[in-house]
Amino acid sequence: MKRLGLKFNEKAVGLILIILGLAWLWRGWLASPRSGAIQDVGAETGQKAISQKTILMETGRTSCKVLTVFDGDTLGCDLNQDGRIQKPQEQVRLLGIDSPEMRYSRKNPTYGSQHPTDEPFAKEASQWLTEAAQGKTVYLEWDQRRLDKYQRTLAYVFAESTAPQSLNAQLLAKGYATVLFLGKNRRYEPEFKAAEQQARSKQQGLWATDF
Incomplete structure (x- = not known):
């Protein structure tokens, strides 16, 4: 009977130890951070980063820092984050619009002449975008086509990740550009035509009667 009692006690103690071990492991698992969860340390910063990334994924937009503005419809954006603009891909041509030409543009009718001049409102458009x-x-x-024939990047440019209206459309609404859609890149064509019409009706910028 004593030997049986000893065996019984050994089994009971062993079972208790196993239960305690499993309970300790379960407690440790509950205390550990889950996969994909934000830890307490730097939680606020982490949440902002994840939120921003999610927003960009949902809107299909890519962020970059503007290092220079070439004119009213072209800017230099540091897409590869090396601190400089590598032409032509990091020259961003604003889609759906055409702003007046600066004197140094080859498309300017006075380019190459003895006294080249900016087209009306070219300077204002460039200054506003700057x-x-x-x-x-x-x-x-992006739209259907990402590069133009000069290998410049084509894009609708927004000041905020969730901004409803692009800088492209705002230039049109101020009368600093005209609508220009080429090929299949026509996502915002109705909106842009409405913005241009708004400037026309208010006689703003290019549509002013006294410039």
Whole structure:
């Protein structure tokens, strides 16, 4: 009977130890961070980063910093984050619009002449885009075709990751550009035509009667 009692006690103690071990492992698992969860340390920063990444994925936009503005419809965006603009791919041509030409543009009728001049409102368009974008992070949205014949990047440019209206459309609404859609890149064509019509009706910029 004593030997049986000893065996019984040994089995009971062993079972208790196993139960305690499993309970300790379960407690440790509950205390550990789950896969994909945000840890307490730096949780706020981590949540912002994840939220921003999610927003960009949902909107289909790519962020980059604008290092320079070439004119009213072209800017230099640091897509590869090396601190400089590598032409031509990092020259971003704003889709759906055409702004007046600066004197140094080959498309300017006075280019190469003895006294080249800016087209009307070319300087205003360039200045507005500079104030809106230069030195700031912007968000690029692609259309069907990503590069033009000069291998420049084609994009709709937004000041915020979730901004409803692009800088392209705002230039049209201010009368600093005209609508220009080529090929299949026509995602915002109705909106852009409405913005241009708004500038026309208010006689703003290019549509002013006294410039």
